[in-house]
Amino acid sequence: MDSEDISRMCASLSLIEREGPIRKLGNNLKLAAIQRLSVSLVGKIITKKVVNREAFMRVIGRIWHVKEGVEIQSLTGNIFSFLFKDVEDRRKVLSGVPWSFDNTLLVLEEPEGKGSIEEIDFSGCEFRVQIYQVPLLCTTREIGWFLGEMIGDVLEVDEGLAGDCVGKFLRVRVC
Numbered sequence: 001m002d003s004e005d006i007s008r009m010c011a012s013l014s015l016i017e018r019e020g021p022i023r024k025l026g027n028n029l030k031l032a033a034i035q036r037l038s039v040s041l042v043g044k045i046i047t048k049k050v051v052n053r054e055a056f057m058r059v060i061g062r063i064w065h066v067k068e069g070v071e072i073q074s075l076t077g078n079i080f081s082f083l084f085k086d087v088e089d090r091r092k093v094l095s096g097v098p099w100s101f102d103n104t105l106l107v108l109e110e111p112e113g114k115g116s117i118e119e120i121d122f123s124g125c126e127f128r129v130q131i132y133q134v135p136l137l138c139t140t141r142e143i144g145w146f147l148g149e150m151i152g153d154v155l156e157v158d159e160g161l162a163g164d165c166v167g168k169f170l171r172v173r174v175c
Contacts, residue, residue: 148172
């Protein structure tokens with residue numbers, strides 16, 4: 001094959017024919033995807049060893065006690081997707097964090113719809129922390145928030161019925 005043959009072959013190549021027309025995603029498809037994300041979670045079991053996927057998928061659904069059910073799929077390694085039938089079941093699971101399996105932490109994230117599974121950052125988890133031996137003068141919501149910030153990002157400080165934090169301890173929800 002000489003240089004003229006190669007030039008003719010290169011000239012005959014066209015990516016435009018292969019690409020086809022540009023198409024926009026229909027609104028109905030986009031709305032269906034948004035609806036699916038609103039009832040989805042992605043979780044990772046934080047351990048170096050690979051967990052028994054079948055046992056995890058069988059057990060976690062029973063532990064959560066969801067009313068309408070959850071579809072669990074193993075993605076990669078110790079990462080799983082959870083598709084709930086009802087948004088209330090998803091909210092219930094998120095409000096019950098932290099969760100664990102086989103003495104290892106399960107970190108749950110709400111997928112945003114952008115990027116890939118590998119880009120999800122499983123580095124944070126919510127915990128309810130009890131802070132003991134706080135002087136009565138310091139049992140306020142503001143001081144609970146201040147002390148909680150020493151641990152992590154504060155999401156909530158539990159208050160009593162009167163709006164105070166008086167008790168054996170301050171309870172703070174942190175991430």
